[in-house]
Amino acid sequence: MTVSEQLLNILKSINVKHIFGVAGDALNPLVCAIGNQDQVKWIKVKHEGNGAFAAFAQGELNGKLGVCASTVGPGALHLINGLYNAKKERSPVLAITGQVPVEYIGTRFHQEADLKKIFDDVCDYQAIIRSPEEATRVFIRALRIAINNKTVCRVELPADIAEMEAKNDYFLQDIFVSDSIVIPPESTIDQAAKLINEEKKIGILAGAGCRDGRDEVLKFADKIKATITHTVRSSDIFDHDAPGVVGLSGLIGNSAGYDGIMECDLLIMLGTDFPYFEFLPKDTKIIQIDIRPESIGNRASVDLGIHGDVKYVVHELLEKCNEKSDSSFRDKLVDSFNNWKSGNNKKADPEGKLSLVQASSVSKGMSDIASDDAIFVVDTGTSTIWSTNFMNFRDQRRMIGSFNHGSMAVGLPAAIGAQLQYPDREVWALVGDGSFHMTLNEFSTAVEYGLPIKIIVFNNSELGFVKIEMEEAGLAPNYDALKVQNFDFAKYAEIAGGIGYTIDKPDEITDILNKAKSSTLPCIINAKVASGELSLPPKIGFEEAKNFGTSKIKEALQSIRGDKRQWENIKNEINSFIDKEINGRKE
Incomplete structure (x- = not known):
């Protein structure tokens, strides 16, 4: 059994079904090993970067692992963008890259690249194999880290080692997958319950970290009469029909989602590292609960941070918090959101x-x-x-x-x-x-x-979106x-x-x-x-209004001077707006 076959068998043991990549030189021993069995299928994409995006999708959806592969330098470099996407979305992905034979590493050999340096930022761990003896241990380590940390790891397999006889089979073992949860001290949860019990108008900003705790969050929000503003990534967790949901905030949100965050007395951030600090309150009390302690206080100053599993913490708060009777804040924003939805649906x-x-x-x-x-x-x-x-x-x-x-x-x-x-x-x-x-x-x-x-x-x-960015910056679109x-x-x-x-x-x-x-x-x-279809932020401040107005003035002036494209843009926006308004007022 070769090192390539050994690595493939380890992937089989965790039920990997697909490897996305483009075959070539250093990767050929692994590709041939795949061709000699039928449990793992080689999916030959046209570009390695697309293979990384496909692997991201599988890791994101199955929660276990997506796998992509490439040959040496040029092919490996193509993986970077899709792998960065997996990293930022916290999707478990393993990248397998070839490398020139060991004796040529460091000599500026044909197609050689220092992949360790290149992948250092995107990968949490890189299993750089330099002998058959170490292959098993570092490969299994890469899988453990990728799966348990929901991150990107890379295996570097030089062409000569890929064909060598495998060693150290006694290190083969099941890949450990943790089923533990992070539980904060009860005293910290008591502090949170005290803060919640003291305030009347409570808003929740719920992120993708709520996926396993959706039911608990909905029950909790109902008990304390809180609104639920969700992030883009949690749009499929807190859908438009879920009770208490008031939609998105941010540049592509609506006014109810925005007000749920900005008009509350206490904001509870659940499993989110929402990046747009200008859409977070400056003087409101904030509780932030997250499985990743580095995210707590990352975007806004928090009064209480809780490092813990969202589902567990919310379940405990559900037991400890008093049920509130005044639902006026929640009812007002839910009504506003429903009116917004109804208007959108008609238009x-x-x-x-x-x-x-x-x-x-x-x-x-x-x-x-x-x-x-x-x-x-x-x-x-x-x-x-x-x-x-x-x-x-x-x-x-x-x-x-x-x-x-x-x-x-x-x-x-x-x-x-x-x-x-x-x-x-x-x-x-x-x-x-x-x-x-x-x-x-x-x-x-x-x-x-x-x-x-x-x-x-x-x-x-x-x-289209770049045009919007230009207009929001006060520029006439180019x-x-x-x-x-x-x-x-x-x-x-x-x-x-x-x-x-x-x-x-x-x-x-x-x-x-x-x-x-x-x-x-x-x-x-x-x-x-x-x-010409427009989308405006939920709240337009003076700076945004000034920039947008400046852009429109510039567009109008350029159209007067004979720029037909600026005039066409203005007409298209007007026609699109009128068309949607007429559709929204149909009987």
Whole structure:
């Protein structure tokens, strides 16, 4: 048995089913070992970075491990972006990289790179194998760290060692996976209960760390009459229909979610490292509960930090806190959120009186027809806005993306990883046209493996979110930089061997989405959406209003001077706004 076969057997023991990568030189012994068995499948992606995104999706969804691989220097470097995404989302991923033969390391050999230095920031541990004798121990250590710490680890396997006879089989063992929880002192929980009992208006900011404690958080919030503002990553934990939920805050949130944080007397932060400090209160009492002590006080000054498991701590607080009778704060914001939802649903209703294809209507239409256990991969940018504001992640639905790393191009490759992990569930990806251009080569990968993923491409021929960023900074958009030169995405899908649909008119949205839903082949929905659809923050301060106004003045002046693109942008925004308002007021 070779070292490659030994490592593969260890992966089999923890039920790894897929390794995403591109074969080549130093990696070839491992690839050949994979070809000699049928439990672990080699998924040949078109670009290693996409393989890392696919591995992220599997680690995020199964909570155990995703695996990607590459050969030496150039191939290994391609993995970096997808691995950073896994790191920032706290998804367990193992990267296996080749290396030049040991005797050439440090000589500037062909394709050699100092991978230890390169991967030092993204990896919590790197198992750099320099002999068959150490391979077993360091490889198992890498797996333990990746799985238990929900992080990224790397195994470096030189080409010559990969083919050597395996040693030290007596170190083989089951991979230890901890089932322990962090329990804080009872006195600390008593302090928290005292603070909660003293205040009337309480808001909860709930993050992805609440996933295992959803029921406890909902019961707790009901008992103390607290609102629940959620983060983007926890949109599929605290869906729009859950009691006490008031939605998102931040740049893509709504006023009820914002007020739930900013207008309360006591804010309880649960399992979140919400990064936007300008959307956190400065003078409000704050309790922060997190499994990671380094996150406590990271974004705002806290009055009480609790290092502990969210589910356990909330369960204890549920027993210790007094039930509150005054629900006026919660009721007011829940009513505000429900009115916001109702207005959004009417404006975005694809069955209404729209004259333009609005991205929000495509998102709502998909939400209405997708299965109750569908997986949604949401790309960065305006795709995140349309999904979180116009979709409902009810029941067993999951939503994943690049919400902390903020990388474009996660949608298509992560959808591939998700569909391979869960072949019997619907997988939808919401992708901007700019992002789609980065990874469209992987659509043929989905075709090759027969994956019925559904890719919605918001085709407005521009980098929409970058335009918003320019306007919020007080700049007139530079359309030379923003323009995306598109082709017929639906025809491309058919050329690649899948199915393609184009949405040109609002009355086509529901029918085409239903056709995509029933497709057994990979499908691209080329949604030609209006470029003028706006999304504004829940609260606009003086600086934001000034910058946005300045941008519009600059756009108007440039259009007067003959810049047709600025004039088209202004017209598109006006037409899109009027179209949605008319749809929202339909009888």
